[in-house]
Amino acid sequence: MTVYLVGAGPGAPDLLTLRAARLLEQADIVFYDALVHPDTIALAARAQKVAVGKRCGKHSTVQQFINKRLVDAAKRYPVVVRLKGGDPMMFGRAQEEIAALEEAGVECEVVPGITAALAAAAAIKTSLTQRGSARTITFATPRVGATEPDSTWARGLAAADAGAIYMGVGEAALIAQTLIASGKPPGLPVAIVESASLPEQRVRYTTLADLPNFADASVAGPATATPAIPSAQAITQACDTRIAPWRAM
Numbered sequence: 001m002t003v004y005l006v007g008a009g010p011g012a013p014d015l016l017t018l019r020a021a022r023l024l025e026q027a028d029i030v031f032y033d034a035l036v037h038p039d040t041i042a043l044a045a046r047a048q049k050v051a052v053g054k055r056c057g058k059h060s061t062v063q064q065f066i067n068k069r070l071v072d073a074a075k076r077y078p079v080v081v082r083l084k085g086g087d088p089m090m091f092g093r094a095q096e097e098i099a100a101l102e103e104a105g106v107e108c109e110v111v112p113g114i115t116a117a118l119a120a121a122a123a124i125k126t127s128l129t130q131r132g133s134a135r136t137i138t139f140a141t142p143r144v145g146a147t148e149p150d151s152t153w154a155r156g157l158a159a160a161d162a163g164a165i166y167m168g169v170g171e172a173a174l175i176a177q178t179l180i181a182s183g184k185p186p187g188l189p190v191a192i193v194e195s196a197s198l199p200e201q202r203v204r205y206t207t208l209a210d211l212p213n214f215a216d217a218s219v220a221g222p223a224t225a226t227p228a229i230p231s232a233q234a235i236t237q238a239c240d241t242r243i244a245p246w247r248a249m
Helices: 018-026 062-074 096-104 116-123 154-158 172-181 211-218
Strands: 001-007 028-034 048-051 079-084 105-113 136-139 161-163 189-194 202-207 223-227 245-246
Touching: 001 018, 001 096, 018 079, 018 105, 028 062, 062 079, 062 096, 096 105, 116 161, 136 154, 154 161, 154 172, 172 189, 172 202
Parallel strands: 001 079, 001 105, 028 048, 028 079, 136 161
Antiparallel strands: 161 245, 189 202, 189 223
């Protein structure tokens, strides 16, 4: 009995890894996230499919319940797939699921996927590791749980050459205020990439100071926004959209 934590990538089904596709074809049961593309889920033709996604402002499955479902499924099915958007190890609460499985004596394996920050960087054709100007990258999220202490997420971004902010839904004002307070100029250009890697992908531009109004009013799907430096742009993904890469000197 093995549970596979599989990355579904940023959205486009053809960005799925070969290993992920093979496991979906072999799966007996698949627990999938809300943002996984229907065509990706369809690859698990013979499997029972269970939605366990989390979306900001919508009904979500409690994490402890997901953990229990995975453990219970592993006792019944040879191949169990936990299909997660992006990469399982990037703000996907994979560690909690791994801990629950290990505590229950269940074997698990992690299959990496392309994370949203990289798809957003590809969408605006901006390297996160541009030679001579970006040698450090920080991935962060301003979101904290109800019982968790305050986060110092902006500290790492302020110190890095490049960065990505994930799970920024409803946090545009906080993000702009905090980054400006950390020394980023209010006029810093920001690219908002919506539905990165999908046919409906859309890229629009604003400034860091205007990000709250722009993002809240016009972003409907998974999006990424990015503050820019002279030759590079950063992405902030909003909504359940992760906020993706941003770069600033």
